[in-house]
Amino acid sequence: MVFIEQILFIVALGVTGYFIWQRYNLIKRAIQLGRPEDRTDNPGERMRIMLRVAFGQRKMFAKPLVGFMHFIIYAGFIIINIEILEIIIDGILGTHRVFAPYITGIYPFLIGVFEVLAMGVIAVCVAFLARRYVMRVGRFQPERHREMSWRWPRLDATLILMFEILLMLAFLTWNASDSVLRERGVGHYGEVPVGDFLISQGLKPLFAGFSNTALVAYERFSWWFHILGILFFAVYVTYSKHLHIIIGFPNVYYSDLKPKGEIKNMPDITKEVQLALGITPTDAASVDDNGEQPQAEPGRFGAKDVTDLRWINLMNAYSCTECGRCTAACPANITGKALSPRKIMMDTRDRMEDIQRGWKQHGYDHKDDKSLLGDYITVEEINACTTCQACVQECPVNIDPLDIIMQLRRYRIMEEAQAPASWNAMFSNVENNMAPWKFSPSDRFNWAEQVNK
Secondary structure (H helix, E strand, C coil), X not given: CHHHHHHHHHHHHHHHHHHHHHHHHHHHHHHCCCECCCCCCCHHHHHHHHHHHHHCCCHHHHCHHHHHHHHHHHHHHHHHHHHHHHHHHHHHHCCCCCCCCCCCCCHHHHHHHHHHHHHXXXXXXHHHHHHHHCCCCHHHCCCCCHHHCXXXXXXXXXXXXXXXXXXXXXXXXXXXXXXXXXXXXXXHHHHCCCCCCCCHHHHHHHHCCCCHHHHHHHHHHHHHHHHHHHHHHHHHHHHCXXXXXXXXXXXXXXXXXCCCCCCXXXXXXXXHXXXXXXXXXXXXXXXXXXXXXXXXCCCCCCCCCHHHCEHHHHHHHHHCCCCCHHHHHCHHXXXXXXXXXXXXXXXXXXXXXXXXXXXXXXXXXXXXXXXXXXXXXXXXXXXXXXXCCHHHHHCCCCCCHHHHHHHHHHHHHHHCCCXXXXXXXXXXXXXXXXXXXXXXXXXXXHHHHHHHC
């Protein structure tokens, strides 16, 4: 029987690894659709940002209570998974609590720590469900945010929270049933030299009336449910917003180090302006040995589809937690405009997922007739943005929805010449008067004369 369990366990590990690898390759290929950009500079500073923001959850603690609850789940996920190493070894070798004989003195303490974290995870998951469905926090409600009216975003969050509760309950009841079997000296259970565990010992009365056979059956069921649930979870998160558990760390590492508010210039436009002014282009690679500009065909101005965005924009989309902090801080959204920065990121990810479905059906050369701008994100949305950087500031994993919005705007204005009339007037004033207002630069300080009177 043990041998059969070992075979089944190894098969389960192999199947899980296969699906994760397949999904990893698809996501990697989708991110690589983006245009190249070097984000390897200042590795020391990038590592410090990742330690503060990703590992330290710094931005989450802007709201201390919610930050603390999120940290409990985060710490539980990281630390409890140490216990999975023992389960995997037991599953492959057919052993039972393989580490216990070697660290007998501290083994109950370690499992006790895991159990305290498991109880914390259960409590926080219940609290988060209450925030969504009892307290009805505004940024999660479909009647206020249309991107949350789709069935999947709400269902995804609920499934994960419920699933984490079930996994932690399985872990605790497995420990409790295992302790009762040790007390009774049943088979190999009685050979494990450890005592009771901190939390699960309180659940032992639940199993007092079980026969030895029934208790062994439940212990095996809870063990298998716990580990298979974790393996299923590992595959599921690659399709879920909870992919940020993994990809959020590199996403923060590759954050934009430039000051917020600094708008990226378009290299092609910069070169054209420099050449028009008789200035040697700052990009040395753009000048040949004779000091002349090679006549290369310029690329698309701005972005119409995900292939026009930078790879970091696409990684941002896969890192989005759909928490809605960006949207809750967006002044355009607060005042009833169509823009939701969260929806911008969700739409970008949805576009890549649609491309992946096309790859699966027709091969990697398949191209459809859809585009990010128009089929997923509307002109009304991107025109509502005030470029205030509130969404960038609020994101707990340093996602930049504004960068995507700006690139979509640039395409709309520079490629399609479809700027709103008021914007065209402003552009004309900036070009002619060096200010957004329609008066001569020589009159700019006329107001000072009035003040001195």
